[in-house]
Amino acid sequence: MHKLYHELAYLWPMLSPPEDYEPEAIAIQSVIDRFLKSDPQGKPLLAEMGAGGGHTLSHLTESFDCTAVDIADPMLVNCSLVCPDAVTMNGDMRTVDLGRLMDIVLIHDAVDYMQTPEDARAAINNAARQLKPGGLLIVAPTYTTESFEDDQSISDEHQDKQIKVAFTSKVIRVTDNRNQFLMQMVFDITEDGNTASYTDEHRCGLFGEFEWLGWMREAGLKVHLVDEIEELDDMPWHGFVGIK
Numbered sequence: 047m048h049k050l051y052h053e054l055a056y057l058w059p060m061l062s063p064p065e066d067y068e069p070e071a072i073a074i075q076s077v078i079d080r081f082l083k084s085d086p087q088g089k090p091l092l093a094e095m096g097a098g099g100g101h102t103l104s105h106l107t108e109s110f111d112c113t114a115v116d117i118a119d120p121m122l123v124n125c126s127l128v129c130p131d132a133v134t135m136n137g138d139m140r141t142v143d144l145g146r147l148m149d150i151v152l153i154h155d156a157v158d159y160m161q162t163p164e165d166a167r168a169a170i171n172n173a174a175r176q177l178k179p180g181g182l183l184i185v186a187p188t189y190t191t192e193s194f195e196d197d198q199s200i201s202d203e204h205q206d207k208q209i210k211v212a213f214t215s216k217v218i219r220v221t222d223n224r225n226q227f228l229m230q231m232v233f234d235i236t237e238d239g240n241t242a243s244y245t246d247e248h249r250c251g252l253f254g255e256f257e258w259l260g261w262m263r264e265a266g267l268k269v270h271l272v273d274e275i276e277e278l279d280d281m282p283w284h285g286f287v288g289i290k
């Protein structure tokens with residue numbers, strides 16, 4: 047079980063605040079404006095698989111009727127605080143039944159947790175089957191085989207009135223599996239003068255652009271690789287879009 051999404055989930059708004067997700071939300075909105083072909087009655091229905099703390103969704107709830115799916119209840123609690131209008135649903139993106147067809151299904155950073163081609167295909171197939179005709183599946187992993195850089199780390203310090211968190215995260219390739227990488231994190235949390243240290247390791251999938259596009263095509267979608275978003279100037283955003 048990932049500590050970051052369970053016992054340390056209360057830190058999520060501090061470590062990865064909603065404003066950090068605004069450029070990506072602008073990219074997603076632009077992709078939707080460009081490719082959506084369904085005919086929504088009222089606000090289009092958008093489900094995010096692995097919506098976490100709802101930080102991406104918080105920039106989309108004004109334009110879309112949002113459903114947040116996540117496998118970790120503490121993250122859904124965070125999500126409800128920043129996206130009070132979104133429907134929250136505990137479920138696994140590979141199997142969850144949304145109960146109605148969507149105009150858009152979004153799976154971005156959470157798709158990293160699909161560790162094998164079978165997992166990734168299951169998530170894509172499950173999303174595709176729950177789209178309206180003309181609906182969009184947007185898949186945007188943090189890394190592809192082409193973009194991954196081994197042994198990269200970041201360190202940050204975050205502080206509010208009660209708590210200080212020194213956070214380090216490192217990504218490394220798994221030596222005996224070309225389709226996986228590890229994200230290794232260290233948290234030093236200081237509260238009332240006492241510091242507690244936690245480590246957390248997440249095993250994630252790493253697949254090529256060709257594989258992602260192939261799986262989306264197999265799911266019956268007409269696919270596009272999007273890597274230029276005019277609205278974002280210099281900020282790169284890479285994602286895969288499939289139209290049902």
Ligand SMILES: C[S@@+](CC[C@H](N)C(=O)[O-])C[C@H]1O[C@@H](n2cnc3c(N)ncnc32)[C@H](O)[C@@H]1O
Binds near residue numbers: 067096116139
């Ligand atoms: C990096 S966080 C997502 C953050 C989110 N984009 C936000 O705006 O706050 C990744 C999320 O994926 C969720 N997750 C991992 N595996 C999952 C699965 N199989 N099905 C659904 N959610 C999953 C985790 O619980 C976690 O909340």
